[in-house]
Amino acid sequence: MTAMATSDLPLPKIGRGKVRDIYAVGDDRVLLLTTDRISAFDVVMNETIPMKGAVLTQISAWWFNQLGGVVPHHMISADADEIIKQVPALAGHRAALAGRAMLCRRTTVFPIECVIRGYISGSAWKEYAASGTLAGEKLEAGLLESQKFAEPVFSPATKAETGHDENITIARMREIIGEEDAFTLESMTRAVYTQGEEIAREAGIIIGDTKFEFGKEADGRIILIDEVMTPDSSRFWAADVYRPGQPQPSFDKQPLRDYLDIERSAGRWNGEAPPPPLPPEVIDATSKRYLEAYRRLTGTKLVID
Numbered sequence: 185m186t187a188m189a190t191s192d193l194p195l196p197k198i199g200r201g202k203v204r205d206i207y208a209v210g211d212d213r214v215l216l217l218t219t220d221r222i223s224a225f226d227v228v229m230n231e232t233i234p235m236k237g238a239v240l241t242q243i244s245a246w247w248f249n250q251l252g253g254v255v256p257h258h259m260i261s262a263d264a265d266e267i268i269k270q271v272p273a274l275a276g277h278r279a280a281l282a283g284r285a286m287l288c289r290r291t292t293v294f295p296i297e298c299v300i301r302g303y304i305s306g307s308a309w310k311e312y313a314a315s316g317t318l319a320g321e322k323l324e325a326g327l328l329e330s331q332k333f334a335e336p337v338f339s340p341a342t343k344a345e346t347g348h349d350e351n352i353t354i355a356r357m358r359e360i361i362g363e364e365d366a367f368t369l370e371s372m373t374r375a376v377y378t379q380g381e382e383i384a385r386e387a388g389i390i391i392g393d394t395k396f397e398f399g400k401e402a403d404g405r406i407i408l409i410d411e412v413m414t415p416d417s418s419r420f421w422a423a424d425v426y427r428p429g430q431p432q433p434s435f436d437k438q439p440l441r442d443y444l445d446i447e448r449s450a451g452r453w454n455g456e457a458p459p460p461p462l463p464p465e466v467i468d469a470t471s472k473r474y475l476e477a478y479r480r481l482t483g484t485k486l487v488i489d
Contacts, residue, residue: 185488187220187232191280194273202228203237203416209271209287212402213260216241216286216410222470224440225455231462233437238283238488239474240414245286246482247380247412254379255372257408258288258399283488291399291409294361297341297349298373301393302381303332305419305432307351308339308393319351328429330392330421336377338370341395368406369398380413387481389435390426392419415477422480435477439469 191205195215199206202223207215218241220232245262261267264281268274274281301308301318308318309329316322319339340357341349358366373396381391395417397410411417415436426432443466447453453460478486 185235185238185283186279187234188237188280188284189221189232190219191217193217193277193280195271203240208290212290214288214290215267215271215274216288217280218284218286218411222437222440224437224444224459227455227457227459229440229459229462231467233440233467233474234471235486236471236474239478239486240411240416241284241286242486243414243478243481244411248408250383251376251379251408251412254375255408256405257412258291258410260287260289262286283486288409289401289407291401291407293397293399293409294365294369295343296357296361296369296398297343298369298396298398299339299341299351299393300373300377300395301333301337301339302377303330303390303392303419304337305330305392308337311351319353321353330426330430330432331428336374336381338373340369343397365400365406372396372398372406372408376408376412384413384420384481385423387483388423389477389480390421390423390432392421392432392434394418415474420477420481435473435480437470437473439466439473 193207195207195209197205198208203219203221205217205219209215218237220234220236222229222233222236241262245259248257248259264278264285267281267285267287268278270287304312304327311318312323312327339351340354341351343349376396377394384391391413394413396408398406399409400406420435421432447460448455475486
């Protein structure tokens with residue numbers, strides 16, 4: 185499978201994120217094309233990570249199939265041949281679609297990242313360690329880094345086009361999207377995380393925290409969209425080495441982050457674009473980490489036909 189930095193399909197391109205290219209398919213569908221771009225510390229690297237786009241797309245597709253009875257979602261198909269059957273204009277682009285494309289229902293996207301934390305880590309731990317709060321709201325005293333919460337904590341954030349998303353209170357979320365939709369998004373977030381965390385734990389993976397996005401269809405129905413419980417949107421920890429009271433090794437871009445930390449500590453990188461070049465061993469280790477996440481979660485090796 186050839187690594188892909190960017191895509192060029194015969195459809196109107198309506199968006200480009202850090203890793204995904206978004207195309208319109210008529211008025212009611214979109215095609216999400218996940219490239220092998222990778223970012224860390226909000227900087228997109230110059231190199232690609234082989235198989236990363238396929239891992240993210242196929243993990244999301246796997247989850248959508250698992251969660252169909254829990255919440256409605258936007259996936260129509262993540263199979264290249266089925267996508268071409270439904271969108272004949274893509275007939276000459278199967279190689280670009282294979283493994284990394286998902287045909288989806290189009291929605292009006294809520295401007296909220298629905299973050300749910302089963303464990304305290306990352307930015308939540310930094311705020312808590314400094315002030316005992318999360319998004320300005322008090323948490324129980326005496327928590328350890330990476331400790332499991334008694335109940336998962338829903339902590340929404342505003343979506344940022346650049347830089348970090350900003351944690352907000354649930355009250356602020358209600359002000360932005362309305363009380364009824366806020367209640368629905370929190371309820372759906374909790375339902376998906378509860379089911380997903382249980383399934384992942386059976387596979388030996390702890391989902392420390394994750395974030396979801398939701399959209400509203402023309403008839404007002406709210407559905408789960410974007411990616412779901414991937415190594416990019418979640419903290420995947422190996423259950424067999426989990427130890428509270430410290431950071432946890434994760435199944436994502438950790439080899440890349442470790443390398444960048446070294447470069448920054450040595451004064452060879454200032455933490456901003458342009459990023460330093462990535463050695464082949466860092467690229468390879470990162471690719472293998474993503475593939476291992478897929479294998480552990482699904483129980484099968486990722487093969488793209």
